[in-house]
Amino acid sequence: MINAFRGLSIRLAGWSEELRENGLRWFLHRVWLDAGELLFGAWKAKDTLVAFYDLAFSPAHFDFVNFLILAEIHRRRSGCRALHIVIVPGPHEGFDGHKPRERNDQGVENLRWRLRHVLVPCSWLMPSCRQVSVLGSRDQARLLAASFAGRIFPRRYSIHRRIKCHLSNRVMKAVPNESMPSLAATPQALFHVEQWMKRVVGGRKLIVLSLRECSYSRPRNSSKKDWAAFARGLDPAVYFPVIVRDVEAGLDPLSEDFEGITALHEIAWNMELRMALYEKAYLNLFVTNGPGILAYYNRKARYLVFKILNEECGITRGWSKKNFGTDLGQDWPTATPFQKFVWDEDRLEVIQEAFKEMCEKIESSNGAAAPFTPVASPAGGG
Incomplete structure (x- = not known):
């Protein structure tokens, strides 16, 4: 992170001239992309597909596995060699605001438990997974998606777009049986x-x-x-x-x-x-x-x-x-x-x-x- 801020200070020298030449709107967009490059540059391997699982629109339970399968299908089609699974917090204490299924009076703690003990470890059951990130804010997701534009799943992912990729029927429509990816034990x-x-x-x-x-x-x-x-x-x-x-x-x-x-x-x-x-x-x-x-x-x-x-x-x-x-x-x-x-x-x-x-x-x-x-x-x- 220290190196990232050093790099940011070096770029500041060139930004003032760009601001005068191209205007404020262009300048802000450029700052946004440069910040993403510096902060997330270590993640930006060109052969990696970044897959966003957004807890604002998707649940914290085993249907997450359907998302993994769909992400793997897209990785194959895109020609990338690896998956980077990114779990995005929802707006209601990190989730979608629906009550947890469990009837044990633990409330949102049930969902946090499932996030840590189901979603994250299940990611590693996909052999192509090379990195798992649990973000701390939705703003981080917006910045990361912009930084990786062109190599993300869902292809049109945005923190404002309701895209559900955890449903079994979407998997069944995606590929014929013989092309279905397989999970594997580590x-x-x-x-x-x-x-x-x-x-x-x-x-x-x-x-x-x-x-x-x-x-x-x-x-x-x-x-x-x-x-x-x-x-x-x-x-x-x-x-x-x-x-x-x-x-x-x-x-x-x-x-x-x-x-x-x-x-x-x-x-x-x-x-x-x-x-x-x-x-x-x-x-x-x-x-x-x-x-x-x-x-x-x-x-x-x-x-x-x-x-x-x-x-x-x-x-x-x-x-x-x-x-x-x-x-x-x-x-x-x-x-x-x-x-x-x-x-x-x-x-x-x-x-x-x-x-x-x-x-x-x-x-x-x-x-x-x-x-x-x-x-x-x-x-x-x-």
Whole structure:
């Protein structure tokens, strides 16, 4: 910063003559651009696309991943080699003024938590990301956008223009399936997960159960009794089930239904470890929830997703088709053969049947069949 101001003082000598020759309006524009060049010059690599995520118009939750995918698509088309993700504060305590979804009396602190623990770390799951900046003001965003003119996303970004780039339907319209970018776990996160698997999982198949345990839209939450019954029913000689808690419930006591089943509480808020776990899992199982989007956009992650619709919460067939491009019985538009939507509730028998079918598909592709062999078929399941 000191060097920037030194450079600014050097340029002052030439500005007075330019003011006399070109007038005040031209002079102010020139000062603005020169200041941007000096203050942000270190960021201005010619092969970098600067992508603005504006919290005035976009939410602080996992839909941010859709923005990352769109930014990556634009980076490819622009010929740039790297992404610089810039998060712009909104006008209402840094956000858009809408109430946080969480029902825990923490107000805007919920959003600040998500900014630090979801948005920023998710940026690093895009392999082309080389820098992440969280700006302190909207004026900084205006200056930065002017300084990078021609290499920004959205292409017509302005702090005054309402552009929403966090919607799934925009991603689906942007590119054909075969061109869809993929998120990826970071090497260090993979190292830690692999070390843990060597010590704990051994040669068994890692089954990751990601729970939804939100204080809002509760009918969409995981049916814990069914998930616990499913986990207990897996043959412990073949499978190793682990529980990943919801972002909102990472340190809450786990239901007694899961007694004896490994829970990785620390994974809840560590997006790099979460993604590495998803990649290394033999199979991931979800109900529709925010973190699931990490697997949707990772071609290496195998998954089953249940409870796609919930009319009580407004997630109808029409809503799904409009927002995700998926109709009844269809998979996520970019799904691989090992990524499947199960259009049914997360009841024990539904989970078991879908799991059996996917395991057979995976083993068939590997050239070796391994039947689904639960220890027992627990009665009930809530």
